[in-house]
Amino acid sequence: MPERIYGIRHHGPGSARAVVRELDTHPPEVLLIEGPPEADDLVRWAADGGLEPPVALLGYATDDPGRAAFWPFAVFSPEWQAIRWAVRRGVRVRFFDLPYGYRVAPSAASPEAVADGAVHPSPQAKGPAGVSGTAPGAGPKTDGEHLTEAGAGAGPENAGEDLTEAVPETVGGHLPGPGAGAGPDGEDTASGPMRPVDPIAELAAAAGYDDPERWWEDVVEHRGMPVFEAIAEAMTAIREHAPEDPDDLLREAFMRSVLREERRRHEDVAVVCGAWHVPALLRKVPVKDDTALLKGRRKGKVAFTWVPWTYGRLASWSGYGAGVRSPGWYHHLFTTGDDVVTRWLVDAAGVLRAEGVPTSSAHVIEAVRLAEALATLRGRPLAGLAEVTEAAEAVMCDGEPLRSELIARRLVVGERLGAVPDDMPAVPLVRDLTAQQRSLRLRPDAAERALDLDLRQDNDLRRSRLLHRLTVLGVPWGRRATTRRGTGTFREEWRLAWQPEFAVRLVEGGMWGTTVVAAATARVTRRAREASALAEVTELVETCLLADLAEAYPSVLAALDTRAALDADVHHLMAAIPALARTLRYGDVRRTDVAGLATVTASLLGRVCAGLPSAAGSLSDDAARQLRDGMDGVHQAVGLLADESLRDRWLATIGSLATRPGLHGLAAGRLTRLLLDAGRLDGAEVRRRLRLPLTVGTPPAHAAAWVEGFLSGGGLLLVHDEALLSLVDDWLADIPAEAFDSVLPLLRRTFGGFDSGERRAIGERIAGGRSARTGPMIMIDTGRAAAPLTTLGALLGRPLSVGGPPPGSAVAAENAGEAGNAVASEKTEGARSAVAAEQTGEAGNAVAAGGAREAGSAVAVAGSGEA
Structure with missing residues (x-):
């Protein structure tokens, strides 16, 4: 009796049901399935209840586990159902695709494909464009893109997905390079030439369908028509004119050789493979031709096991070339007997209710009616995913896209994770x-x-x-x-x-150890031995603490000593201290012994204190910023250490450095702030030091850098110290107009880094402190102040005048919440009031009636750049 060849659609629930029906009707003696022959011994596990799909066969090169491939199976995959059918009835199952060992042989790998132990894609997914893979260079879709497509008319059951098993690549995954792919169902991003033919699209077009996916759903999924003979005939016609893929020719030569072997042993043989291969298996090809094609090929040593898989990775948007866009929907179609539409929409309502969206049974009833009505209007035998999605979005989601995406994520794609038995062979x-x-x-x-x-x-x-x-x-x-x-x-x-x-x-x-702790220990030890920079070793010290790798700790500490002794760069030394300080502090919480680390940390801090003065000389702006960041890190780290002697040494070092002549303003200002925070300077001394760079004759750029360094890290100091705030405000008002442009960017960066609440509080302190301040009587130049009021009045829709509001508020208090503008007047005090309104973060512009200089200084403080 001739063998029966069932050309299927990989991961197609209709194909799965049809294959099982055919096997029940015509039970074979042996079942050949497209897949890696090295996994034959793992077939028996399909009868184990602990092996729950989605699962995948994992194959890897024993001498290089990073070269690996997956062959995923879902409960609705025809291959999986055929395997389960066979093992339950004692029928022998044999995978008959090209052995994966050929793929991982040394000659099969390309240098660009084997990179850093990554999981490599297989050329298995190079099917017709838009059918079973992505075009070369095309990456997988984003979550948002796949959810949009999955939940709309171009959804998972629509065109663009792995349209049919007419594509051979549908069970096995990652391949280490072109020509090295394995498995019929590759998870792939296409590493070979794309077939120019979409066979299902042509069949759908012949049937009068614009959407190939709808055609497949109507013909197979909903009606359950036996289409194996028709598909085989159609594939034969299509392949007569389609260019041949060398990888397919090699695979099919091996398949035919296995099929000939089984014909000699058994009279009744059944074959389950991608429909694209059916014509090749039916074709009469001389044995010598297949032998010549396979002759001389080397085979690498590989190992296989079952591993859990997910529907997210089975989806085509993940980059899996043979994936489907709606694994959750297909699971529902295959496992639900009656009332497919009703049960689906009930589940959708459950998803919405779980997220707090009120969804009643009436919503479900109306959504079912709408989905069935849409199917009737479109001439479909049953509502498909497009109909139920549109019905759910219109009735239950109120047209809200986010709710539709939620249903798509939870149901259309699904979050199912498979499982394997505990006694499954594994490393x-x-x-x-x-x-x-x-x-x-x-x-x-x-x-x-x-x-x-x-x-x-x-x-x-x-x-x-x-x-x-x-x-x-x-x-x-x-x-x-x-x-x-x-x-x-x-x-x-x-x-x-x-x-x-x-x-x-x-x-x-597994190459590092047989347990997690042993493997991590060996990995960290190797990294410490190979580290070339001090920062790498300090990170490993913290890693030893967090992961409790006590056996790796001595090696890492020795590497730290070596690197610290060889590294003389103060910046590198400063960068290493924070991680060590965290390690020392967290040791008590994690109950980790960090003996010896304190000595290394103290040594590094001593070297930083010794080298910091020389590193602080002749700094550019970028170098000063780098030094400031490093000093901030060390200062914070010293605060974590419970060692007063180290703290005193650090504070003494920065105390002497802060008064050094010629020190860059950014570093000098920051050191003064650190000393103030540490209690080494009082308010009077800080105000004295602040006046020095802010006096007349000091370059404004230096003064601005000093202020930036002093105020960086937050504006609470200005909120709580009114005298200091007044000093900065006075300095802003006194900046010459010709120097203001060079100071403005620095000040904008400084004040723009404050939180909005801090800026608002600073503005309120300035505006509210006017009555308490002493000074000359404010004189308003009404002519100049009235100039912008005509425009502001037109914007606000009501007339404005100079008189009325208190001079200190300068109209800002009245109009800040309405127009976002502060109208200031008369030079210094006008600038201050504009600053107040601008710093709230709500005022949009500062209009200074006292002249361009005063308005400009107000903008500088607020960091808005608008006047």
């Missing part, structure tokens, strides 16, 4: 991680979730150490969140999301 590192995940009650999940850890709790502390160790191994299951404010050291916030490619990283990590 020891994976087994150790699985055991720790179970012990710590930290279950992997494809959906991102927040994790708040209290390091005072033993279980949370162990969780933190595990996440940090995995980060060392290049498995960023958790990423540190930075939303928490404060200096507390006993809490950590993480965002967790498990990705399938972590399986490859873990296989790679």
